[in-house]
Amino acid sequence: MAPVDARAARASFTALHARAKDEYEALFCDEAWTVMVGTATCGRSAGALDVLRAFKEQTEALGIETRVIEVGCMGHCYAEPLALVKRPGWPPMFYHHLDAIIARNVVKMLFVENDPYLEFFLGATDPSYMLPLLDDYPRYHLEHRLLLRRCGLVDPEDARQAVALGAYAGFVRALEMEPEAIVEALRVSGLRGLGGAGFPTWRKWDACRKQAEQERHLICNADEGDPGAFMDRTLLESDPHAVLEGLLVGGLAIGCPEGLVYVRAEYPLAVQRLRAAIASAEAAGLLGEDVLGSGLSFRVEVVEGAGAFVCGESSALMHSIEGERGMPRTRPPQSVERGLHGKPTVLNNVKTLAAVGPILADGPERFAEIGTRGSKGTAVFALAGKITSPGLVEVPMGTTLRELIFDIGGGPPRGKRFKAVQIGGPSGGCLPEAWLDTPIDFDALGEAGSMMGSGGMVVLDEDNCMVDAARYFLEFTQRESCGKCSFCRIGTRHLLDILTRITEGRGEMRDLDTLQELSEEIQAGSLCNLGKTAPNPILTGLRFFREEYEAHIAEKRCPACVCRELTAYYIEPSQCARGCDACVGSCPPEAIYTTFKRVKAIDQSLCVKCDSCVSACPPEYDAVVKISPIVEVPPAPPRPLPEDGP
Numbered sequence: 064m065a066p067v068d069a070r071a072a073r074a075s076f077t078a079l080h081a082r083a084k085d086e087y088e089a090l091f092c093d094e095a096w097t098v099m100v101g102t103a104t105c106g107r108s109a110g111a112l113d114v115l116r117a118f119k120e121q122t123e124a125l126g127i128e129t130r131v132i133e134v135g136c137m138g139h140c141y142a143e144p145l146a147l148v149k150r151p152g153w154p155p156m157f158y159h160h161l162d163a164i165i166a167r168n169v170v171k172m173l174f175v176e177n178d179p180y181l182e183f184f185l186g187a188t189d190p191s192y193m194l195p196l197l198d199d200y201p202r203y204h205l206e207h208r209l210l211l212r213r214c215g216l217v218d219p220e221d222a223r224q225a226v227a228l229g230a231y232a233g234f235v236r237a238l239e240m241e242p243e244a245i246v247e248a249l250r251v252s253g254l255r256g257l258g259g260a261g262f263p264t265w266r267k268w269d270a271c272r273k274q275a276e277q278e279r280h281l282i283c284n285a286d287e288g289d290p291g292a293f294m295d296r297t298l299l300e301s302d303p304h305a306v307l308e309g310l311l312v313g314g315l316a317i318g319c320p321e322g323l324v325y326v327r328a329e330y331p332l333a334v335q336r337l338r339a340a341i342a343s344a345e346a347a348g349l350l351g352e353d354v355l356g357s358g359l360s361f362r363v364e365v366v367e368g369a370g371a372f373v374c375g376e377s378s379a380l381m382h383s384i385e386g387e388r389g390m391p392r393t394r395p396p397q398s399v400e401r402g403l404h405g406k407p408t409v410l411n412n413v414k415t416l417a418a419v420g421p422i423l424a425d426g427p428e429r430f431a432e433i434g435t436r437g438s439k440g441t442a443v444f445a446l447a448g449k450i451t452s453p454g455l456v457e458v459p460m461g462t463t464l465r466e467l468i469f470d471i472g473g474g475p476p477r478g479k480r481f482k483a484v485q486i487g488g489p490s491g492g493c494l495p496e497a498w499l500d501t502p503i504d505f506d507a508l509g510e511a512g513s514m515m516g517s518g519g520m521v522v523l524d525e526d527n528c529m530v531d532a533a534r535y536f537l538e539f540t541q542r543e544s545c546g547k548c549s550f551c552r553i554g555t556r557h558l559l560d561i562l563t564r565i566t567e568g569r570g571e572m573r574d575l576d577t578l579q580e581l582s583e584e585i586q587a588g589s590l591c592n593l594g595k596t597a598p599n600p601i602l603t604g605l606r607f608f609r610e611e612y613e614a615h616i617a618e619k620r621c622p623a624c625v626c627r628e629l630t631a632y633y634i635e636p637s638q639c640a641r642g643c644d645a646c647v648g649s650c651p652p653e654a655i656y657t658t659f660k661r662v663k664a665i666d667q668s669l670c671v672k673c674d675s676c677v678s679a680c681p682p683e684y685d686a687v688v689k690i691s692p693i694v695e696v697p698p699a700p701p702r703p704l705p706e707d708g709p
C-alpha cells in the first residue's frame with residue numbers, strides 16, 4: 064500500500080470530531096428536545112416502529128420541535144420497546160415497555176405537564192437529579208461496555224454521531240503506526256478471536272502480513288446462525304462503525320485496500336444499516352478514496368450469504384463468496400496462506416473487529432488489564448431461554464456464570480429452579496448448577512466440556528428435559544451439515560436417531576454406551592468444527608445428567624414431563640373450578656369434557672398433548688398436571704352421554 068500522510072489525517076479527524084461532538088452534545092443540552100427510540104430487530108418485533116411514529120406525531124401535534132432519532136439496541140431486550148427522552152430542564156431519561164399510547168402519554172406528561180411519568184421510567188443518566196439511575200441496576204453496574212459502548216446511543220447510519228462518541232479514533236492512531244507496531248499492539252492486548260475459536264488475533268494478522276503474495280483479502284464474518292444468538296446482528300444494527308473501523312485498521316496492518324463483510328441475508332436490517340453506514344462514512348471522508356486526506360484508499364463491500372450455518376466456517380464462507388457451494392476444506396494450507404481466490408486472507412468475527420478500535424484508541428495495556436490471564440477483554444453474550452431479563456450483555460472475561468445468569472439476568476422466571484445453561488451455540492455443552500461458579504473464558508469453559516462459541520447462552524430450568532434438549536440441538540446441527548465428511552453426515556444422523564428413540568421410550572441401556580463412543584469418534588474424525596463440536600450437548604448430558612437418560616430408558620419416564628410419548632395430561636378434580644370452561648375451549652381435538660360432578664377430565668385416546676390446556680387453566684387453580692410415566696395416569700370418569708343431560 065502507498066505511504067499515508069498521518070499528520071493530514073490527524074488534522075482532518077480532529078476537525079471532524081470537534082464538529083461532530085458539538086452536534087451530538089446539542090442533542091442533550093438544556094434547550095434540547097430529543098427522543099431516541101431503539102429500533103433494532105428486538106425493538107421492532109416488540110412494536111418500536113409504532114412507538115417511533117407516535118413520538119413524531121404527538122410532538123408535532125403539540126407544536127414541540129423535537130428530534131426523534133432511530134438508534135440501535137440498548138441491550139435490555141426484555142424491556143423493549145425502549146426510548147431515551149430529553150427535554151429542557153431534565154436529564155436524559157429511559158422509558159421501557161412502551162407502546163404507541165404510552166409514548167403519547169410520555170410526551171404529554173413530561174413535555175407538557177412537567178411530570179416524569181415514573182410508571183414506565185427505567186432510569187436516568189445524571190446523578191444530580193433525584194431520580195433512579197441506570198447505574199443502580201445490577202445489569203448496568205456489573206457490565207463493562209466496551210464493544211457495545213455506543214449501542215443504543217447513536218444513529219447507526221450516521222458516521223458523525225459515532226465519531227462524536229469515539230469511533231475511528233483508533234484508526235487515526237493506527238495511521239501513525241507501522242504495520243508491525245499495529246500487530247504488536249494486538250499482541251500486547253491479548254485479543255483472541257471472539258467468534259468462538261479464541262485464536263490470537265495478532266498471529267493471524269502477522270502471518271498474513273508476512274506472505275510474499277502482494278494481493279491480500281480481509282473479511283468480516285457476520286454469518287451468525289446459532290439458535291438464540293444475536294450479538295453480531297445487534298452490533299451491525301446498532302454500531303456498524305465499530306466494525307468498519309476494525310476493517311480499516313486490519314487493512315493497514317496486512318496491506319489490503321478493501322474489506323468484505325459477509326452477512327446472512329436473513330438479517331435485512333443489519334444489511335441495510337451497514338450499507339447506509341458505509342455511505343455515511345464515505346461522505347464523512349472516513350472510507351473510499353483519500354481517507355481523511357491521508358492518501359489511503361479503502362473500500363468496504365457487503366456480501367449477503369444464503370443462510371447456511373456451515374458458512375460460518377472460514378473456508379466454507381470463502382467458497383460461498385466465490386460462488387461455490389459452502390463446504391469446508393482440509394487444512395493446511397491455512398487461510399492466511401491461501402484463502403479467498405487463492406490469496407492470503409484474514410477472516411475475523413464482528414466482535415473481534417469491533418474490539419480493535421478501542422484497543423488502539425485507549426492503549427493495548429488498558430485492554431489487557433480486563434479479563435483473566437489467558438482471556439483478555441470482555442465477552443458479549445446473548446442471554447436467552449428461561450431467563451427473567453433476556454438481552455445483550457457485555458462483561459469482563461472471568462465473570463462467573465452465576466453472576467451473569469442470576470445477578471445480571473435475574474435467573475429463571477416465576478421462581479423456577481435453574482437446571483443448566485447451554486453455552487456456545489448448538490454445539491456448546493450444557494453445564495449444571497454445580498458449575499455456575501465457572502469463570503467465563505476460553506480455557507475454563509473448554510475444561511468444563513463446553514465452549515465460548517460465538518456468545519449464545521440459553522438458560523434451561525426444571526421444566527426442560529436434557530435428553531430432548533440434546534435432541535433439539537443435534538437436529539439443528541445434523542440438518543445444517545454440509546455432508547462432505549461421513550463422520551458428520553452419517554454419524555450425527557445415527558446420534559439423532561438414538562436420541563429420538565430414547566425420547567419416545569424405545570431406548571435401551573446399551574444406547575448410552577453407543578452415544579458416548581459414537582460422539583467421540585465424530586469429534587475425532589470430522590473435518591470442521593461443526594462436526595467436531597456437534598456431540599457436545601450429548602457428551603455433557605451424559606456426564607452431568609445421566610440419570611435423566613437412564614430414567615427415559617429404564618423407567619420409560621421423562622422427569623421434566625416434556626417428551627410426548629412418555630407424558631400424559633391429567634386434570635386434578637380437587638383443583639378444577641366448577642363451571643370454568645377455559646381448558647375445554649382451548650383443546651383442539653375436543654379431548655376435554657365435563658364429568659357428572661361438573662369438573663373436567665381428559666380423554667387420553669383423543670389427547671394430542673399440545674399443552675394448550677396447561678396455558679389456558681387459570682393460575683389460581685393450576686388444575687392441569689403432567690404425569691410421567693403415563694401408566695400412573697388415573698382412569699378418567701366416563702364421558703356423559705347426550706341423553707344424560709347437562
